[in-house]
Amino acid sequence: MTNGLVKSAARVMAIFECFEDVKRPLTISELVRLMGVPQSSMSALMKSLLAQGFVDYDTRARTYTPSVRVALLGSWLMGGAQNHDNLLGIMQELSAETGDTVMLGVLNGVETQYIHVINSYQRLRFHLRPGMMRPMFRTAIGLVLASLRDDAEIGRMVRRVNTESERSEDLIHETDVMARVKEVRENGYLITSNLATPGAGVVATLLRNGPSTRLLAIGIGAPNPRLVSGRDFLIDKLMTAVDRYANGRTTKAA
DSSP states (O other): OBTTBOHHHHHHHHHHHHHHHHOSOBOHHHHHHHHTOOHHHHHHHHHHHHHTTSEEEETTTTEEEEOHHHHHHTGGGGTGGGOTTSHHHHHHHHHHHHOSEEEEEEEETTEEEEEEEEOOOSSSOOOOOTTOEEEGGGSHHHHHHHTTSOHHHHHHHHHHHHHHOSSGGGOOOHHHHHHHHHHHHHHSOEEEESSSSTTEEEEEEEOTTOSSSSOOEEEEEEEHHHHHHTHHHHHHHHHHHHHHHHHHHHHHHO
């Protein structure tokens, strides 16, 4: 710590200030040049930020960009929750109307990462922590996003997950994955139960016209009894909110 500053914390904030200054993706080498820090330190910091979902990485261009999670962190300061076309506002509205947990997720390799969560206020609830990662094929969010890939790629991803699994009970059956992918493609949403969390489930769908080039999915999580009894209600609220968000962004773009 120098002059009252924790060096790593100061560097992280300086990284995001660099992005704000140039307003484009940056490589490790560019960040090193702009900030004047060792490349090994910068690489370690960016890998950590990527693992936590604070940056996105383009494997072809080898560039980093701040993620949607970063944008959402400060949106409440700008009154975003008052704007129903705003993503955070949509999530807060869903939380208020359903009383259940609302989550926004992306794919991080072969895992689902929850980049923003509004947890339920009810005593019996489905609870998640922002930044948490789970195997993609064991989450509704991950399966929704997987449905956008072609079947051959999905098969390769399943095999990769199984190759990396340390326990036989963690193996994924490709036929089960493809059955759920088919549901998403036919219905536009997916409902899962007891997939990642015993006693709870999620209804999820793709967030169309999202705020970044990275594909996002949004879902509502609830204990199984509420998911079963409120199935149609939850689907209607989720799909209506997503349609309004997508149309609102389209209207603005036009």
